[in-house]
Amino acid sequence: MKNFVFTAAIALLLAARGGCADFIRQIQTVNGATVIYDIPIANDSGTVNSQPITSATATFQLYTTVPGANNTTKLVKLDEKATGTYMPTVTLQATSEDPHVPARTRADRPYGMNLKVEGMQTDPAVPDYVKSVRMNRSYALYDAVSYQPNGTAGEYADAFSFYQNGSYQSAVTQRLPVASPTKAVGEESFTVYTRTSSGAIQSQLAKATIKVWPVATAEISGIEQDQLFTSAPKNGTLMVKDIYPGAKIYAQIYKGAEVLGTIGTILPSTAVAYSDTVEVPQNQALVIGDLESFVSTDGDYTIEMLTITPFNNGAPERLAHVTFKLKRAIAVRAMMGTME
Amino acid sequence: MKSTLPLLTILLLPLTASAQQRPGGGGHGEEFIPKNRPAPAAVVTTDAELLAARKTQKFGGLAPKDQKQQTWELDANSSYIKYDGSVTLVPKGAILFVPDRFKDTVVTGMSGKFSLWNEFSTRYRGLVTPFEVTVEQASGAKPIEEERLAVARRSGLILIAVFNGNPISVHSNASGTSAP
Numbered sequence: 001m002k003n004f005v006f007t008a009a010i011a012l013l014l015a016a017r018g019g020c021a022d023f024i025r026q027i028q029t030v031n032g033a034t035v036i037y038d039i040p041i042a043n044d045s046g047t048v049n050s051q052p053i054t055s056a057t058a059t060f061q062l063y064t065t066v067p068g069a070n071n072t073t074k075l076v077k078l079d080e081k082a083t084g085t086y087m088p089t090v091t092l093q094a095t096s097e098d099p100h101v102p103a104r105t106r107a108d109r110p111y112g113m114n115l116k117v118e119g120m121q122t123d124p125a126v127p128d129y130v131k132s133v134r135m136n137r138s139y140a141l142y143d144a145v146s147y148q149p150n151g152t153a154g155e156y157a158d159a160f161s162f163y164q165n166g167s168y169q170s171a172v173t174q175r176l177p178v179a180s181p182t183k184a185v186g187e188e189s190f191t192v193y194t195r196t197s198s199g200a201i202q203s204q205l206a207k208a209t210i211k212v213w214p215v216a217t218a219e220i221s222g223i224e225q226d227q228l229f230t231s232a233p234k235n236g237t238l239m240v241k242d243i244y245p246g247a248k249i250y251a252q253i254y255k256g257a258e259v260l261g262t263i264g265t266i267l268p269s270t271a272v273a274y275s276d277t278v279e280v281p282q283n284q285a286l287v288i289g290d291l292e293s294f295v296s297t298d299g300d301y302t303i304e305m306l307t308i309t310p311f312n313n314g315a316p317e318r319l320a321h322v323t324f325k326l327k328r329a330i331a332v333r334a335m336m337g338t339m340e
Numbered sequence: 341m342k343s344t345l346p347l348l349t350i351l352l353l354p355l356t357a358s359a360q361q362r363p364g365g366g367g368h369g370e371e372f373i374p375k376n377r378p379a380p381a382a383v384v385t386t387d388a389e390l391l392a393a394r395k396t397q398k399f400g401g402l403a404p405k406d407q408k409q410q411t412w413e414l415d416a417n418s419s420y421i422k423y424d425g426s427v428t429l430v431p432k433g434a435i436l437f438v439p440d441r442f443k444d445t446v447v448t449g450m451s452g453k454f455s456l457w458n459e460f461s462t463r464y465r466g467l468v469t470p471f472e473v474t475v476e477q478a479s480g481a482k483p484i485e486e487e488r489l490a491v492a493r494r495s496g497l498i499l500i501a502v503f504n505g506n507p508i509s510v511h512s513n514a515s516g517t518s519a520p
Contacts, residue, residue, distance in 0.1 A: 021456045021459075023456055025412075030475060030476075033480045033481075036432065036433070036508070037509070038506055038508075039506055040458050061412065072450075072453060072454075073452075075450060108385035108389075154403065154405075155408060156399075157407070158400040175399060181387055181390045181394070182385055182386065193411070203411070203412065248374075250370075260380060260382075260383065261379045261381065262380070263379050273368075274366045308377065312381055313378075315377075315379070315380065315381035316381070317382045317383065318380050318384065
């Protein structure tokens with residue numbers, strides 16, 4: 001018999017979670033029977049010792065309460081870890097072009113999932129059920145306005161089994177089940193499970209989650225494509241939706257028809273940078289304003305709305321554009337007469 | 341292009357082009373956009389483009405509901421006791437005895453204001469009482485002493501198996517009861 005003491009890496013997650021009723025559930029097989037034991041957590045931070053584990057494996061789950069409707073509370077599982085003598089060590093990490101922690105990406109960008117498996121047993125004396133791990137993929141959808149979980153969640157059919165130690169990398173495109181894939185809002189998770197007994201129930205060894213934020217879109221109003229102006233436009237506006245957290249947005253103007261790759265003059269009233277502390281997408285209404293000082297001569301002009309994000313190596317991406325024609329009218333005040 | 345935004349929206353627009361610092365490093369104004377920025381290199385992806393890219397990757401679709409991974413679900417492995425609007429949970433199998441008068445307090449799911457066992461048992465001493473067991477008894481390897489259990493039952497309270505004061509499941513071999 002082995003004795004372990006679980007010193008609660010998961011309990012450290014409790015830091016600054018005052019006012020919640022948290023507990024750790026310890027699940028293990030003792031003398032062939034499943035024994036479940038609940039350990040309340042009194043403090044907001046620190047370590048919690050489990051009861052001695054008198055079996056080869058044990059599963060720990062960390063739960064907390066969140067407010068529900070009508071003065072009720074709901075229990076939410078924050079984390080789960082399986083531990084034991086023969087358990088492999090599994091490291092799972094979601095990676096993105098955006099270095100933000102926790103991991104996040106944009107709906108149109110692939111993300112990485114890196115899995116490292118160490119200590120997988122091959123000894124014939126070791127039970128078969130700990131000689132493989134299984135990785136599943138799941139999702140949860142968020143509300144498109146509040147950007148918070150909306151309660152819709154599920155699993156994908158894809159599942160992968162690993163029987164050997166090694167490092168495994170994969171590039172993944174989000175598959176959130178929504179009507180418009182570029183406007184997907186939610187999260188995807190990969191979870192590695194193992195069995196801690198010969199039964200069918202799986203325990204979690206590792207989990208990695210990545211948030212998926214929608215692709216920004218912009219709408220230019222007050223200036224129509226190919227519209228002819230006899231004086232510089234003054235009433236243009238912009239509405240930018242789903243601006244990626246921490247992104248920069250701006251509109252630029254340049255003479256001529258639309259050509260992607262042109263660097264124009266920034267319209268100052270449209271330039272906004274979001275701080276790194278912004279965690280969810282933003283919506284922004286902007287005034288283009290009086291363009292007189294940006295259109296010195298008559299001709300065609302293009303306005304482009306751009307965003308700078310961690311994607312595309314930080315190069316600006318175009319969200320919307322419009323080209324208008326400027327032909328200033330000349331007012332002539334004249335009088336014709338005859339003299340005799 | 342769409343027509344002009346509603347008047348109210350326009351009234352709420354930022355009215356000045358001068359720099360306005362935002363908390364945490366952001367801001368409003370040209371100076372917050374990098375001067376040495378590269379040229380715009382791409383147009384944001386459309387749904388059609390993303391769907392086309394997805395077609396090149398193997399994907400098995402959504403899992404049928406009945407093929408959900410079997411895991412240690414909280415509800416399936418817990419019993420709930422609800423009283424006076426408060427609810428607590430204990431591992432399934434931890435309830436050793438429920439007197440008839442309190443049968444209705446053992447419920448199947450979470451509803452009400454949740455309290456941890458230690459708080460709930462302190463507040464409702466007239467409803468529940470802890471009953472210490474050993475790990476051997478919890479696993480069913482050793483039976484709970486029948487005489488001790490009988491004495492505890494006479495309290496007329498719901499008996500909850502605990503180990504070092506915290507609730508623990510007890511195999512039916514040891515308790516002689518089936519878990520509520």
